Amino acid sequence: MALIPNGTDREPMRSEKGSAAAQNSAPAAQGHAPMPYGGPAVDDIRMEEMLLNVGPQHPSTHGVLRLLVRARGETIVEADPVIGYLHRGTEKLAENLQYTQIIPYTDRLDYLASMINNYALCHTVETAIDLEVPERAEHLRVLVMEMQRIASHLLFIGAYLLDLGAMSPFLYAFQERERIVQLFNRICGARLTYNYMRIGGVKYDAPEGWLDDVRDFVPWMKGKLEMYDRLITGNEIFLNRVRGIGVFDTKTALAYGISGVNLRSTGMRWDLRRNRPYSIYDRFEFDIPVGQHGDCFDRYYLHLLEMEQSLRIIEQVLAQMPDGPVLGKVPKIIRVPAGEYYCGVEGARGELGFYIVADGKDKPYRLKIRKPSFVNLQLLPELLRGQSLSNLIAILGAVDIVLGEVDA
Amino acid sequence: MPALWLWQHGPVTWPHVLVMILGAIVTLAVTLGVVTYTIYAERKVIGWMQGRIGPNRVGPFGLLQSFADIFKLLIKEDIVPEKADRSLFLLAPIIAFVPSFMTLAVIPFTMRHIFTADFGVGLLYYLALSAITIHGVMLGGWASNNKYALIGGMRSAAQMLSYEVPLGMSLVGVALMSGSLNLNHIVLAQSRTVWYVVPQIVGFCVFLVAATAELNRTPFDLPEAESELVAGYHVEYTGFRFAFFMLTEYVYVFAMGCLAATLFLGGWSGPFLPGWLWFAIKVFAFIFFQFWLRATMPRIRVDQLMSFSWKVLLPIAMLNLVGTAIVTTLW
Numbered sequence: 125m126a127l128i129p130n131g132t133d134r135e136p137m138r139s140e141k142g143s144a145a146a147q148n149s150a151p152a153a154q155g156h157a158p159m160p161y162g163g164p165a166v167d168d169i170r171m172e173e174m175l176l177n178v179g180p181q182h183p184s185t186h187g188v189l190r191l192l193v194r195a196r197g198e199t200i201v202e203a204d205p206v207i208g209y210l211h212r213g214t215e216k217l218a219e220n221l222q223y224t225q226i227i228p229y230t231d232r233l234d235y236l237a238s239m240i241n242n243y244a245l246c247h248t249v250e251t252a253i254d255l256e257v258p259e260r261a262e263h264l265r266v267l268v269m270e271m272q273r274i275a276s277h278l279l280f281i282g283a284y285l286l287d288l289g290a291m292s293p294f295l296y297a298f299q300e301r302e303r304i305v306q307l308f309n310r311i312c313g314a315r316l317t318y319n320y321m322r323i324g325g326v327k328y329d330a331p332e333g334w335l336d337d338v339r340d341f342v343p344w345m346k347g348k349l350e351m352y353d354r355l356i357t358g359n360e361i362f363l364n365r366v367r368g369i370g371v372f373d374t375k376t377a378l379a380y381g382i383s384g385v386n387l388r389s390t391g392m393r394w395d396l397r398r399n400r401p402y403s404i405y406d407r408f409e410f411d412i413p414v415g416q417h418g419d420c421f422d423r424y425y426l427h428l429l430e431m432e433q434s435l436r437i438i439e440q441v442l443a444q445m446p447d448g449p450v451l452g453k454v455p456k457i458i459r460v461p462a463g464e465y466y467c468g469v470e471g472a473r474g475e476l477g478f479y480i481v482a483d484g485k486d487k488p489y490r491l492k493i494r495k496p497s498f499v500n501l502q503l504l505p506e507l508l509r510g511q512s513l514s515n516l517i518a519i520l521g522a523v524d525i526v527l528g529e530v531d532a
Numbered sequence: 533m534p535a536l537w538l539w540q541h542g543p544v545t546w547p548h549v550l551v552m553i554l555g556a557i558v559t560l561a562v563t564l565g566v567v568t569y570t571i572y573a574e575r576k577v578i579g580w581m582q583g584r585i586g587p588n589r590v591g592p593f594g595l596l597q598s599f600a601d602i603f604k605l606l607i608k609e610d611i612v613p614e615k616a617d618r619s620l621f622l623l624a625p626i627i628a629f630v631p632s633f634m635t636l637a638v639i640p641f642t643m644r645h646i647f648t649a650d651f652g653v654g655l656l657y658y659l660a661l662s663a664i665t666i667h668g669v670m671l672g673g674w675a676s677n678n679k680y681a682l683i684g685g686m687r688s689a690a691q692m693l694s695y696e697v698p699l700g701m702s703l704v705g706v707a708l709m710s711g712s713l714n715l716n717h718i719v720l721a722q723s724r725t726v727w728y729v730v731p732q733i734v735g736f737c738v739f740l741v742a743a744t745a746e747l748n749r750t751p752f753d754l755p756e757a758e759s760e761l762v763a764g765y766h767v768e769y770t771g772f773r774f775a776f777f778m779l780t781e782y783v784y785v786f787a788m789g790c791l792a793a794t795l796f797l798g799g800w801s802g803p804f805l806p807g808w809l810w811f812a813i814k815v816f817a818f819i820f821f822q823f824w825l826r827a828t829m830p831r832i833r834v835d836q837l838m839s840f841s842w843k844v845l846l847p848i849a850m851l852n853l854v855g856t857a858i859v860t861t862l863w
Binding site: 290364 | 578583584679683753826830831832833835
């Protein structure tokens, strides 16, 4: 991976020596007699590696990722992700912010799963200062986090199919997501950057009738998932494009620090909600689906299966939702005792962790975010090497990155 | 009045030429109208399939949307990239468009050939002309001096050439059954017996797939795969030159619909309704099928596309051809 290069010394979109036509009509190498039928001798054909610049304004890089692809014919020799176009210095900014003030900044990391980002920070600070969180708040948190996971996975499926050339699933997915977004809008007044959680609980209790609407949402969404399964999973063209593509094994995944769906697709049953339980996840029953082949199809299908499990969790949360306050007894100014704290949660894209180095003040001395998209992106050059150019988008899409998180 | 040259049943005179030119203009106007509303219909139909409304702002029900789009393209700046091969760049859209319109000359829209040519080799003429468009597409991709355009142009050429073969083969079955390459004779032969979609069902299926690939439409829309190649061969084109490429595609959709209706669905023949209406219904059934595909299918991969054409479609078309030949000989 490379950061944005200085200056414009590399400009791969244009050749330097004039038009492609002019270049290719250059006199052939000397010393070879032409073939009897008049065509050029095989040795005279000049093969060149092509430097293809994919992004940062490419429609399928989901934001501002840039891939420098060296290709021989249609085969990728090397692909180098260039990141940093969306860098906002969140970690540095956090050093000058009180712990509560950091929360809205986390919304902008993985903007498709803001609720989970919110939670990861709050959870880390709560662990650091040993704060009790009211029961109802924990339930509401799990509820919105699982809804957020569904919304995020829906968007993945829609966008992935759009990358593969199917237009409709994207619009279908947005309709389903819209219902979740509307519910979020009612509970916290925002559709994308929620800023809903606080250290010690959540900002707002569920408005009247909100929980019933979520209850209605669950069976409706189950039907929709069946529809997706029927429409997409069996499609022959889709299967041909994603099966056996972008394969990696558990060992590689662990060596690169891959987490989330990308890790589970290789067959490793690793989910922080189960393996390092946080919040109240140990009270719920849910399965952790894993893949078998570690290919793009497994990653697609796991997203679908995980949505189903999230719905199961939502049902159980709704069944045992207690009454009570939604914000615990939080000191006016939160001071984290000096020390180093790390908490990882299962984000929509893998292990999302906040690492706080505190010096006893109301602001972190240093905040390090373990960004799953960023870590997962490391594997991309490895996956793309030797692949055909037409597989590039299929593989990139399945790794499922969000540039807001990669660049932070 | 001196005869210019001999054509069909007698010498061609100046009034003939005038009528021909007038006919061409009328056909062009009708085609442009059809294309304009095909684009509108496509957006409406796909919108409906995706639970959207589609264009509804310009004019009642958005009926003038396409005109607004065309007007926008007309007044846009005409950009020729600095390092492009200028003459080829300017020529490519014309090479692509002209044959697409010329193919319509042989289509029998009604029983009596109004404004269209009654060729002995109409079918061959259609195939020959539609092949010229590939050059325009390829030149456009090449002359743009853009790598995406180049890849798009090359893919397009490879794809259209590969699918032209099974397309041609699937049509030979029809020619064998009717014993003629004249499109009007083929329609007449069908109205005497049965629509060729029934005996030539295999050929029709091959034709549908190959035609979709020829038209560069989903699931074979690789040359302009937006998510991979940004826009393919016309990525550097703006304004009306871009419009020419789009126009070419939609005229071909219309022309291919006409061909399908003529060869397999009995052309203008049908009970009760006038011939032109039957023809229009059949053409739009084909066009609707294309919309439907576009709203449903993901895109096939480029290597699978090639092997599908040569390893699956072509053998099927060949078998169909041999079968048809045997049956027609014995009968």
